Structure formats: structure tokens, C-alpha cells
Amino acid sequence: MIRPAIEKWYKENAEKTDAFARYLWENPEEGHHEFKSCRANADFLRAEGFEVKTFNARGDDAPDTAIIATFGHGHPVVGIYGEYDALPGLGQNDVPYRSEKEGFGHGCGHNLMAAGCTSAVCAVKAAMEAENLPGTIVYLGCPAEEGGCGKMYMLEDGYFDMLDCLLGWHPRTNDLALGEKLQMTMGHAVIEFHGVSAHAAVAPEKGRSALDACELMNVGVQYLREHCTSDVRIHYSYLAAGEKPNVVPRYAALDYYFRSKDLKSCHELMERIKKVAYGAAMMTETECVFNVNYIHSGCQPLSSMNEIMYNALLKMPPLEYTKEEYDYADKLFEAFDGTKPDKELTSLPTKIEKPRGEFYFAAGSTDVGCVTYKIPTARIFGLGMCRNVAMHSWGAVATAGNSIGFKAARYAGAALAECACDILAQPEKISVFKDELKRRLEGKFTTQIFPKKKNAK
Ligand SMILES: [Zn+2]
Structure with a gap:
């Protein structure tokens, strides 16, 4: 069982969280131009009692694109990061067939990621208040993950420095799994x-x-x-x-x-x-x-953090979907796979995947890689998308805009919140995480090239 305060927060704020995910989906913005998304995300956290600072990650004169929101005092400082950039040429209505429209679309489900991770820090705050947990919870709203490298600007400007560790979730077409991939x-x-x-x-x-x-x-x-x-x-x-x-x-x-x-x-x-x-x-x-x-860099997972994360996942109740949601997903499954889903392979992922217990190479990259070399980081992947639908496709956009995605965002958010609270309750774990990261990077070539700010003199 997860903490009652987390459960209660989600029960009372489901509608609000879903509406936020939907707002981002309806206002898809290009990386480094997530002005509306950033504002809505910051407003959500301000209303929940967080101390919120927004800024333009690239240092442009344009409106703000990045967020640091904090609650609590002292160590441990646990961060949870969200993203909210959309992809060009992927405009699509929320129907389970191809119905394209102009402009950007949330083909990577970052609207769900932002809603899941924002709700997670709110639920952590509720649990900290209920259980008198020590430390600080931080939300980092990060722009331009899709090739724009928003986190590199934020890392160079020291926005991740205050963290003892970092957590994150990304929707995907599979069951919920620990981050064990060494990404590129x-x-x-x-x-x-x-x-x-x-x-x-x-x-x-x-x-x-x-x-x-x-x-x-x-x-x-x-x-x-x-x-x-x-x-x-x-x-x-x-x-x-x-x-x-x-x-x-x-x-x-x-x-x-x-x-x-x-x-x-x-x-x-x-x-x-x-x-x-x-x-x-x-x-x-x-x-x-x-x-x-x-x-x-690619991503550096840590088994010490993954262990705590997996224990939190095991406390989660099953994720349930309605018949209408399965009908919607079945249509997408068929459109992308050419076959019908069956009892063995349902159209919606709902389970927790067993960890492999080893780290392995996988194609694909993400800019959080640069952070994982500095701050102990654990991530989870999965849920929120229909099985066998390609990410970065119209089918992914169609799923990110409705209750299939929203439910998963709340589910993953609750799991992240539980994990964050477990870490806050065991501050002695932080040095274990930091030692493991140091050990894993020992002797490795770690030079990264950081992007120049547009307005840099
Ligand atoms: Zn993504």
C-alpha cells in the first residue's frame, strides 16, 4: 500500500491533474517556446503552495520556459523533473483513427509527463505535511527535451546542483519498467x-x-x-x-x-x-x-536507486481501464500492428515489469543523460500509450490527449511520490546513491560540450 496522504491527494485532485494534462495537449508548443505550458505548470504549483521561480532556460529575451518549484527545508533534497515540449508535424485529434490537424502534437506524451511529475511533487508535499517528513521536494520544469537540450542549459546554470537525487517518468507503449537502459x-x-x-x-x-x-x-x-x-x-x-x-x-x-x-x-x-x-x-x-x-552523455542508472524505486512500484494497486478505453486502444493497436489484440497481448499496458537486474545498451537518447552524470537519478518508463503504437506518431498523440494517458500519468505520479517519500524517510540512502554514481563513473571520460546561450556575450 502506498502512503494514505498520497492516495488522498490523488483522489481529491484527479480532475485538476487531468485538466492540466489536457490543457498542455491542447496547446502543444515547440521546444524552447513552451511559454503557455510553463505558465500553466507554474500556476498549478503556486496554487498548491510551492515556492515557484520561472526563467528562460536559454537566457533569451522571450518568455520563461523553465521552472524550479520547492517545498520544505534542508536535506535530503529530492527532485522530480517534467518536460512539456511537443513535436512538429504531428497535429492530431483525440480519436483512434488518423485525423490530422495543423501544427504540433504531443507525440512523445510530454504533456502526461508534466502532469504526472507535477502531481507527484504535490502528493509528496501532502505526505510530508501528514507524516512530518524531513527535507525538500523540488519540481524542475525542463523545456526542449526533443533535441533542444533544455536540461544542459539548466545544468550549466546550476539549477540541478541543490539536488541530492532526481526522479522521473516517461510514458511508453510498454508496462511500467525501471530505467535500466544505458541510453546513447x-x-x-x-x-x-x-x-x-x-x-x-x-x-x-x-x-x-x-x-x-x-x-x-x-x-x-x-x-x-x-x-x-x-x-x-x-x-x-x-x-x-x-x-x-x-x-x-x-x-x-x-x-x-x-x-x-x-x-x-x-x-x-x-x-x-x-x-x-x-x-x-x-x-x-x-x-x-x-x-x-x-x-x-547517455544515462547512468544506479541499482541502489532502482531498488528503492522498484519497492515503491510494488506497493501500487493495479492500473485499471474501462471498456471504452480498451475499445479506443484496440482500434489503435490494430491500426499500427495489423492484428487484433488478444488476452495475452492486450492493447493497454497496465502491469509492472520485472527488472532485468542489469544495465544494457539501448538506442535513443535524452538530455537528462547530462544530469545523470552529476546527480544520482532513477527513472521509470511505461504506461500511458497503447501497445504497439509508435511513439512520435499520430497514434501516440491520440492517446496522450485522453483518459488512457491521464490515468497513467496519475498512476506513475503516485509511484514517483511514494518513492520520493521513501527517500525522504531514509536520508542515509543519499550517500549510498552518491557513492554508487562515483564508483560507476570512475575512470570514465566524462567531458560534455554545453550549448552556448543565444544572448551570451
Ligand atoms: Zn519523450
Whole structure:
């Protein structure tokens, strides 16, 4: 059984929490532009009696995008982080079939994450008051997880420094599982080529095409992939590729993500990509400017924290869904999988997954990686999405906007709250977490590249 004060808080605030998740879903915003989401999230926490500070994570003149909300005094200081950025080109109505609309959509369910994690800190506050628990609970509202690296700005500015440990939840199409994955180290660079424009038909010999350089660089990278280990991922898109076919493009630019298993190999990978870029510039007689935005680490899970988290999960009652919710999910399951769900494989994940008891490599990255190298962190994944539906798809958006997602957010939030209270009640665990993190990083190459602030002098 979880703490009665947590249960009571969720009982009394279910509607309010769901309405918050729905508000974020109805107002999907791009990373670093989560102005409405940030304001609504801050207002929720202020109304619950938290001390709330908001700020713009990148230091832009634009409105605030990040939140630090605290309650309590002294150690241990337990943080829970939320995200609220949406994805472009994923606008979708909350129906279990394809019904696209303009704009952004919550295809990664970050509206659920924000609602789940915000409600978690509120429930922790209620339990701290009821049981006189020591310490401080902190909510960190983090912008731009999807490639914008919001947490790197916040980490560099010291916003995570006050924490003794950090907890988080992310919705997913599986049962609820502990974070045991060593996610990938990720780098981001913008590669610009400068050439010479000329009439493409009348004076082609006078032109030097920046677009040619981009294309040759991408071809070069295709060949490079063959000579990388299988845990490397490189992907790109065009940021600029010329305007008209009859003008040799004097400017073209590429957006590159490159990922690998650790920081050392990611730095080395970047150096190899640079050689390809400069080679393309040499071939085309253009100039290359290779702008590295960031390199952040993968995630470092800790078995000492996972153990406490798993004990909290085991105290949770089963997650239940109605027939209508299963009907909705069945349609999505079929749309994505091509088969019907059955008794063995239902369309909605509701269970707690048994931990593997070991950490293992998995593709994908998240900017919380940079924090896990500094602050002991435990995360849980799962629930809130229909089984076999692809994340970052219309089906994920459709699920994040209704009660299937909202229920899961409250469920995961309660589990996080219980875990946070267990840590507050056993302050001696903090040094165990910190020692384990130190041990696991010993001898590892830990240099990350932090993004520059736009307005930095
Ligand atoms: Zn996500």
C-alpha cells in the first residue's frame, strides 16, 4: 500500500491533474517556446503552495520556459523533473483513427509527463505535511527535451546542483519498467557551406555550389557508417538547400545528430564527421563551418536507486481501464500492428515489469543523460500509450490527449511520490546513491560540450 496522504491527494485532485494534462495537449508548443505550458505548470504549483521561480532556460529575451518549484527545508533534497515540449508535424485529434490537424502534437506524451511529475511533487508535499517528513521536494520544469537540450542549459546554470537525487517518468507503449537502459550519448552540429552563386545555365563554371558540398558530405557519411560500430547512429536534415534551380546556391546547411555508446566514442565520431565535411568543402571549393552545438552523455542508472524505486512500484494497486478505453486502444493497436489484440497481448499496458537486474545498451537518447552524470537519478518508463503504437506518431498523440494517458500519468505520479517519500524517510540512502554514481563513473571520460546561450556575450 502506498502512503494514505498520497492516495488522498490523488483522489481529491484527479480532475485538476487531468485538466492540466489536457490543457498542455491542447496547446502543444515547440521546444524552447513552451511559454503557455510553463505558465500553466507554474500556476498549478503556486496554487498548491510551492515556492515557484520561472526563467528562460536559454537566457533569451522571450518568455520563461523553465521552472524550479520547492517545498520544505534542508536535506535530503529530492527532485522530480517534467518536460512539456511537443513535436512538429504531428497535429492530431483525440480519436483512434488518423485525423490530422495543423501544427504540433504531443507525440512523445510530454504533456502526461508534466502532469504526472507535477502531481507527484504535490502528493509528496501532502505526505510530508501528514507524516512530518524531513527535507525538500523540488519540481524542475525542463523545456526542449526533443533535441533542444533544455536540461544542459539548466545544468550549466546550476539549477540541478541543490539536488541530492532526481526522479522521473516517461510514458511508453510498454508496462511500467525501471530505467535500466544505458541510453546513447548524443551530439548535435549545424554544418554550413559557403560557395559562390552564378547563373546555373549561363555561367556554371563561375559558381561553386554549397548544395553540392552538402550532398557530397551526406554521401561521405553514408560510407562512413559502414566503418562504425553497430551502436552508432547518424542522421541529418537540410536547413538550407538553395532557393532556385537556376542560381548556384552560395549557402546551404545541414542539421546533424550523431550518437554512440559513450562520450569518448561520440567525440571521436564527431572528428570523423568533420573530416567528411571538410573533404566535401575541398572537393567543391566551398568553405565549411562546422558548428558544434552540444554533446551530452547517455544515462547512468544506479541499482541502489532502482531498488528503492522498484519497492515503491510494488506497493501500487493495479492500473485499471474501462471498456471504452480498451475499445479506443484496440482500434489503435490494430491500426499500427495489423492484428487484433488478444488476452495475452492486450492493447493497454497496465502491469509492472520485472527488472532485468542489469544495465544494457539501448538506442535513443535524452538530455537528462547530462544530469545523470552529476546527480544520482532513477527513472521509470511505461504506461500511458497503447501497445504497439509508435511513439512520435499520430497514434501516440491520440492517446496522450485522453483518459488512457491521464490515468497513467496519475498512476506513475503516485509511484514517483511514494518513492520520493521513501527517500525522504531514509536520508542515509543519499550517500549510498552518491557513492554508487562515483564508483560507476570512475575512470570514465566524462567531458560534455554545453550549448552556448543565444544572448551570451
Ligand atoms: Zn519523450
